[in-house]
Amino acid sequence: MSIRKTPLHAAHAAAGARFVDFHGWEMPVQYEGILAETRRVRAHGGLFDLCHMGRLVITGPDREALVERVFSGNFSKLRHGRAKYGFLLNEDGYPIDDVLVYRDHEVVHIVINATGREADTAWVKEQCRAGGFDATVENVSDAQAMIALQGRASEHVLQPVCSADLSALRYYGFANALVCGHEALLARTGYTGEDGFELFFEEAHAMEVWNALAESGAALDVAPIGLGSRDLLRLEAGMPLYGQELNLEIDPLEAGLAFGVDLTKDDTLGVPALRARKEAGVKRTAISLAQDGGRVPRTGCPVLQDGVRVGIVTSGGVSPTVERNIARALVDASCATEPGAAFDIEIRGKPHPMAAVAHPFYKRAR
């Protein structure tokens, strides 16, 4: 399969990005350096090309009933103009993907991971057909561009090119507005732990909007950010990455993401299975680990307690914000996991100590 490029590829190349193959997409992994970019987003802000991510649009009379069927969260209580985090679960309660659902008056938008573009679409369409819902599921991933602007400067960067009053838009709210004169959906959501926006609009305007935001941002020390820093920012903020913290063998209860599941729902795929597992007792638990310096914990490193293997690292890295090595790990529920609890992670057969810490590693002051 040939590698795909987003409509912003030329802008990244011109800005000196280093590229990486991310699930079949040639994406910028870094510009000035992963640590410097992470510090920049925490101090000022950053601009992210997310065109590779997937976007579904659901319309038709039964659209909300279909979403109730496939989405784990409490959708019926979600107000119009608001977004909610949750999962597409299979029958056994394991996530096919983690998603954000945006409830609008005539339409429901679902943002999915790049890896799920085809599979998630097929899954939701299949559930639509099987349930006999009168709804249309459209994969608009290619037709739409997606850009995120994250960090404390975001509102000041976006406001000059945006028709909406951004100060009125709350966290996890969204609005339809003009950006650079083009129709866009803009949401106060993100994946960094900072204030910020995610913008969705017609793909043809990607470069124009990107350049406008880059120009508006430059005066406020806001610059493009690569996927390397994006991964670190979300890890610091305690957010999961599908495929690492969550997959077809790690469910949301184990991953510490029960807030994305409404366990009272009976008609949502996978929820009854999760409820049964919760009643039986969840066998594994996600924890946060930290250590000053030394070897960097990486995905897949074995985790030990008292010399016995109890789990694995699901994500790890060097945090420039808390200035420690940090990791998320999935361990046996029987482990001592209170802050300060001692673990070792194994790298090349050698144990390296890490201690359990409070979750998340970083929380912005509000």
Next chain:
Amino acid sequence: MADRPADIQYTKTHEWIRIEGDIATIGVTDFAVEHLGDLVFVDLPDAGADLEAGESAAEIESVKAVGEIYAPIGGEVTESNEDLSSDQSNLASDPFGAGWLFKVKISGDPVEGLMDLATYEAQLESEAS
């Protein structure tokens, strides 16, 4: 970019080797350091360790990845650059000087395919294109 010395030899895997008498000093090139990105950790062989040519001898860890360093020549490690274990900045700023990694007392032949500077730079050109 660091000036690459012409009086040393280079490997396909971006190590360099300087041979003086029966002692070889080994490091990595500016290209390798640049490619790894932000460095966070260096694991060097202990003095006294016996290395075979081509064997994994050290690791340089960056925020993003772990780079393996292969011994370009066999021998007993006489010294490691311990300064790098607490501060990796010399590796980034002076990879051919203060950023050296370890020294060995040579025994046996080097790995095949050691290159002079011109050949190494030609390889970098072809990798970039």
